Amino acid sequence: MGARAGIVVTGTEVLTGRVVDRNGPWLAERLRELGVDVGRTVVVGDRRTDLAAALRFQLADHDLVLTSGGLGPTADDLTAEVVAQVQGRTLRLDADLAEQIGRRTADPDAARKQALVPEGATVLPPIGTAPGLVVPGPGAPVVVLPGPPGELQPMWPSALATDAVRAVLARAEELRQAEVRIWGPREPELAALLRAHEQAHGSLADAGLEVTTCVRDGELEVVTRYRPGAAEAYERLHQALRDGFGPQVYADDGRDLDEVVAGLLLARRATIATAESCTAGLLAGRLADRAGSSAYLAGGFVTYANAAKTTELGVPAGLVEQHGAVSQEVAEAMARGARERLGTTIGVGVTGIAGPGGGSAEKPVGLVHLAVAADDGTHHRELRLRGDRSVVRRRTVVAALHLVRTVLERPGTMEG
Amino acid sequence: MGARAGIVVTGTEVLTGRVVDRNGPWLAERLRELGVDVGRTVVVGDRRTDLAAALRFQLADHDLVLTSGGLGPTADDLTAEVVAQVQGRTLRLDADLAEQIGRRTADPDAARKQALVPEGATVLPPIGTAPGLVVPGPGAPVVVLPGPPGELQPMWPSALATDAVRAVLARAEELRQAEVRIWGPREPELAALLRAHEQAHGSLADAGLEVTTCVRDGELEVVTRYRPGAAEAYERLHQALRDGFGPQVYADDGRDLDEVVAGLLLARRATIATAESCTAGLLAGRLADRAGSSAYLAGGFVTYANAAKTTELGVPAGLVEQHGAVSQEVAEAMARGARERLGTTIGVGVTGIAGPGGGSAEKPVGLVHLAVAADDGTHHRELRLRGDRSVVRRRTVVAALHLVRTVLERPGTMEG
Numbered sequence: 001m002g003a004r005a006g007i008v009v010t011g012t013e014v015l016t017g018r019v020v021d022r023n024g025p026w027l028a029e030r031l032r033e034l035g036v037d038v039g040r041t042v043v044v045g046d047r048r049t050d051l052a053a054a055l056r057f058q059l060a061d062h063d064l065v066l067t068s069g070g071l072g073p074t075a076d077d078l079t080a081e082v083v084a085q086v087q088g089r090t091l092r093l094d095a096d097l098a099e100q101i102g103r104r105t106a107d108p109d110a111a112r113k114q115a116l117v118p119e120g121a122t123v124l125p126p127i128g129t130a131p132g133l134v135v136p137g138p139g140a141p142v143v144v145l146p147g148p149p150g151e152l153q154p155m156w157p158s159a160l161a162t163d164a165v166r167a168v169l170a171r172a173e174e175l176r177q178a179e180v181r182i183w184g185p186r187e188p189e190l191a192a193l194l195r196a197h198e199q200a201h202g203s204l205a206d207a208g209l210e211v212t213t214c215v216r217d218g219e220l221e222v223v224t225r226y227r228p229g230a231a232e233a234y235e236r237l238h239q240a241l242r243d244g245f246g247p248q249v250y251a252d253d254g255r256d257l258d259e260v261v262a263g264l265l266l267a268r269r270a271t272i273a274t275a276e277s278c279t280a281g282l283l284a285g286r287l288a289d290r291a292g293s294s295a296y297l298a299g300g301f302v303t304y305a306n307a308a309k310t311t312e313l314g315v316p317a318g319l320v321e322q323h324g325a326v327s328q329e330v331a332e333a334m335a336r337g338a339r340e341r342l343g344t345t346i347g348v349g350v351t352g353i354a355g356p357g358g359g360s361a362e363k364p365v366g367l368v369h370l371a372v373a374a375d376d377g378t379h380h381r382e383l384r385l386r387g388d389r390s391v392v393r394r395r396t397v398v399a400a401l402h403l404v405r406t407v408l409e410r411p412g413t414m415e416g
Numbered sequence: 417m418g419a420r421a422g423i424v425v426t427g428t429e430v431l432t433g434r435v436v437d438r439n440g441p442w443l444a445e446r447l448r449e450l451g452v453d454v455g456r457t458v459v460v461g462d463r464r465t466d467l468a469a470a471l472r473f474q475l476a477d478h479d480l481v482l483t484s485g486g487l488g489p490t491a492d493d494l495t496a497e498v499v500a501q502v503q504g505r506t507l508r509l510d511a512d513l514a515e516q517i518g519r520r521t522a523d524p525d526a527a528r529k530q531a532l533v534p535e536g537a538t539v540l541p542p543i544g545t546a547p548g549l550v551v552p553g554p555g556a557p558v559v560v561l562p563g564p565p566g567e568l569q570p571m572w573p574s575a576l577a578t579d580a581v582r583a584v585l586a587r588a589e590e591l592r593q594a595e596v597r598i599w600g601p602r603e604p605e606l607a608a609l610l611r612a613h614e615q616a617h618g619s620l621a622d623a624g625l626e627v628t629t630c631v632r633d634g635e636l637e638v639v640t641r642y643r644p645g646a647a648e649a650y651e652r653l654h655q656a657l658r659d660g661f662g663p664q665v666y667a668d669d670g671r672d673l674d675e676v677v678a679g680l681l682l683a684r685r686a687t688i689a690t691a692e693s694c695t696a697g698l699l700a701g702r703l704a705d706r707a708g709s710s711a712y713l714a715g716g717f718v719t720y721a722n723a724a725k726t727t728e729l730g731v732p733a734g735l736v737e738q739h740g741a742v743s744q745e746v747a748e749a750m751a752r753g754a755r756e757r758l759g760t761t762i763g764v765g766v767t768g769i770a771g772p773g774g775g776s777a778e779k780p781v782g783l784v785h786l787a788v789a790a791d792d793g794t795h796h797r798e799l800r801l802r803g804d805r806s807v808v809r810r811r812t813v814v815a816a817l818h819l820v821r822t823v824l825e826r827p828g829t830m831e832g
Contacts, residue, residue, distance in 0.1 A: 011628070011630075011640065012626075012628035013628055013630035013637070015441070015444055015454065015455075016444050016447070016448075017438070017441020018441075018613065018639070019630060019639065020436055022433070024429070024459065025433020025434075026431055026433070028432050029433070035822060038431065038461075039460065039466035040458055040460040040461065040466045040469070040470055041429075041431060041459040041462055042457070042459075043440065043457045045454075045455050045628075046504050046626075046628055047455055048625070049455075050455035050456045050509075051475075053456070057473045072603065072607070073603070073604055074606070074629050075610060075611070075614070075627070076629060085763070097727075105604055106604065107608055108605065109608075110607055148631075150803050150807065151800065159511065161527070187488065187489070187490070190490070191488070191489040191526055192523055192525075193488040194490060194491060195525060198491070210428075210462075210463070211491070212428035213488075213492065214428075214434055214435060216434065216435055221429070221434065223428065223817055255665070270460065274697075274718065280502035280700050280703070280704030280709075280713065281690075281692070281696075281699070281701035281704070281716060282697060282701040284696050285695065285696050285701055285718075285809075287696035288694075288697070288718075289806065291723050291772050291805055293696075294721065296694065296722045298720060298723075299718045299719045299720045299724035299728065300697060300717075301717060301718070302701075302704075302715045302716035302718070303715045303718070304700075304704060304708065304710055304713045304714060304716075305714045305715055308758055309716055311758075312715065312757070312758075318512060342721075342724055342820055343525060345477050352417055355707070356707050357708070372786035376699055386566065387566050388566070389705075389707055390705070393701075393704075
């Protein structure tokens with residue numbers, strides 16, 4: 001029993017990293033919610049032989065295979081044709097579909113190409129110009145979906161409604177997923193805790209827990225997937241993480257850092273303003289990622305040049321001269337300046353050396369000063385980060401959000 | 417002749433999209449530069465059977481297989497063990513290596529686990545605590561690399577220096593790649609041009625050109641890979657694209673938008689300041705992505721709240737009241753305000769409705785006004801974008817950079 005699905009993501013642009021695949025992870029997560037297990041995704045370039053090999057590989061030991069991409073009007077769009085071939089079906093022109101697509105495009109050749117459908121397939125109505133397909137096989141069915149996430153995601157419900165997919169879902173069993181997010185300890189400490197837990201309680205895998213540990217921009221994440229029968233074993237693990245790391249476990253209810261910070265800002269009725277140098281807007285941009293962020297984000301300053309720190313934030317030029325632009329003093333003055341200029345509950349100041357140039361022996365690349373100004377004063381943190389320019393900037397944003405979080409979590413200081 | 421490589425990226429966190437894979441694309445590009453063809457990457461969760469299946473699938477028709485990840489100290493790190501099994505080799509403890517790793521970690525159990533090496537493998541010295549491996553097989557060798565890009569990338573040269581990899585590279589042939597980047601036309605126009613070209617000159621594939629078209633944030637990219645023998649056929653295609661799209665082809669020498677804009681700013685000795693509402697810092701953050709960006713980026717303003725538009729940029733409150741915050745007038749006033757406040761050559765203003773809320777019949781979600789203020793006045797563009805909040809914000813940043821580009825490309829207006 002149980003149901004397993006395999007994913008094939010097509011496109012040389014994905015294989016070579018020109019486009020980041022959003023479909024594989026999205027489909028994996030939707031399937032997991034339905035109790036369908038996804039063990040692997042193949043990313044394949046726009047080449048007939050590789051696509052056919054990928055489909056056969058996934059069909060061999062799965063109950064369902066899903067593809068994304070390769071349904072467009074250009075010659076490198078091969079998916080419908082190759083899926084038909086692998087499933088042993090010929091293509092035929094669906095005249096109604098051609099007419100329907102023809103109404104959406106000025107190009108009759110493109111419409112005809114996109115209306116070629118494998119015999120016996122169910123057509124999923126197009127969101128853009130490309131229809132989706134559910135192609136039965138001698139073995140597992142293949143669900144063929146378009147590449148743009150804006151088309152794939154709205155088409156998903158109609159794929160789920162087909163008989164072929166419903167038959168697979170009927171065999172699925174509940175598969176839970178729990179996430180514990182931790183800020184502070186490093187991976188070896190987590191590894192040691194997990195080993196100690198296994199020594200005390202036996203193998204996690206044997207207890208039915210599939211545990212993935214993930215390090216991302218300095219955060220640790222423990223993701224556990226399990227069937228309902230393993231719920232008690234999961235509770236033991238969860239308790240061990242809380243006992244081991246205490247308040248360093250900052251979320252264990254599925255929320256991520258952005259949600260936790262947004263929740264705190266809303267609960268405290270706090271507003272926030274940013275003053276950024278090395279991150280140059282990435283922190284403000286991330287605070288605005290969430291819909292409804294205008295409730296707390298007033299705005300911010302990108303003071304990349306030193307003169308801007310003085311003119312826009314009122315950082316005394318003498319302070320920059322005396323301590324350098326990357327210093328606790330300047331970070332704090334930036335945070336206070338942003339808070340005062342925009343009249344917010346808190347202000348965040350970020351200044352650092354993202355590299356590759358600009359470092360010195362005393363102030364190396366990766367040195368970052370963060371400050372949060374609030375009504376009870378200014379909170380500061382110094383970071384020494386490793387990694388290239390983009391890593392340093394990304395980690396700085398995460399560390400700044402955690403400093404905001406810890407300041408907001410201080411009891412009773414922020415009502416307002 | 418020729419050499420083909422397959423990639424296996426491990427980690428449930430990659431499969432489920434918690435971490436974006438940077439290793440697969442990076443390795444694919446390094447291999448392409450060496451003339452090694454990469455047709456597919458398998459992303460596989462931390463599960464023994466799936467990892468073994470992925471390795472066997474890639475080994476079946478490749479000359480070289482590369483893996484990333486799964487070399488850490490935790491129990492879900494399985495790669496060395498499973499590669500050993502697939503290549504038919506037993507693991508042995510490398511005592512020297514254990515000692516070397518032991519000096520870098522406080523955890524002797526972790527060091528011992530990470531020093532288990534398949535018999536006959538070449539050890540690549542660790543950058544962090546995980547060593548890399550080159551594991552010969554009866555068939556193709558497997559190069560085992562750590563997951564963190566900051567470890568994988570510096571380890572790559574030592575993998576290339578091994579006899580097993582050099583033997584594969586000796587069979588590689590030059591594989592060129594050319595990129596033509598286009599802003600303006602949409603995908604069906606490109607598809608029609610390519611079809612017309614094939615009708616006139618015969619199949620691109622038959623001529624030895626592997627053409628991938630890619631749509632990304634409103635930009636079109638045509639990537640062509642070919643062996644030197646197909647250079648003439650490529651030149652014909654390149655010319656057809658230039659003839660068909662004229663100045664809409666904004667780069668055909670491998671540079672991307674960011675490089676083109678940075679190059680123009682440097683060549684014009686121009687400085688830039690931003691004023692962002694819906695993108696809230698993403699434009700400034702992207703302008704600062706490149707090392708050396710302090711030569712042109714003075715800074716910027718995130719004026720998310722309307723009050724901030726007035727206090728920080730001098731946008732008259734009456735203007736916002738009369739035309740609304742998302743209007744040509746406000747975008748232009750923001751651009752002028754940023755330019756004046758920071759004394760830059762140009763200022764960019766961005767205001768729009770990213771959604772999901774905030775739209776109306778007259779001003780729907782996806783409506784964006786962009787403006788660039790320069791010495792010859794203010795240039796404006798209105799966008800009507802489709803997609804969710806993050807898509808709208810990303811496309812807005814790209815369109816803003818193109819507006820900056822076209823303003824900077826105007827002859828003779830910008831010196832100084």
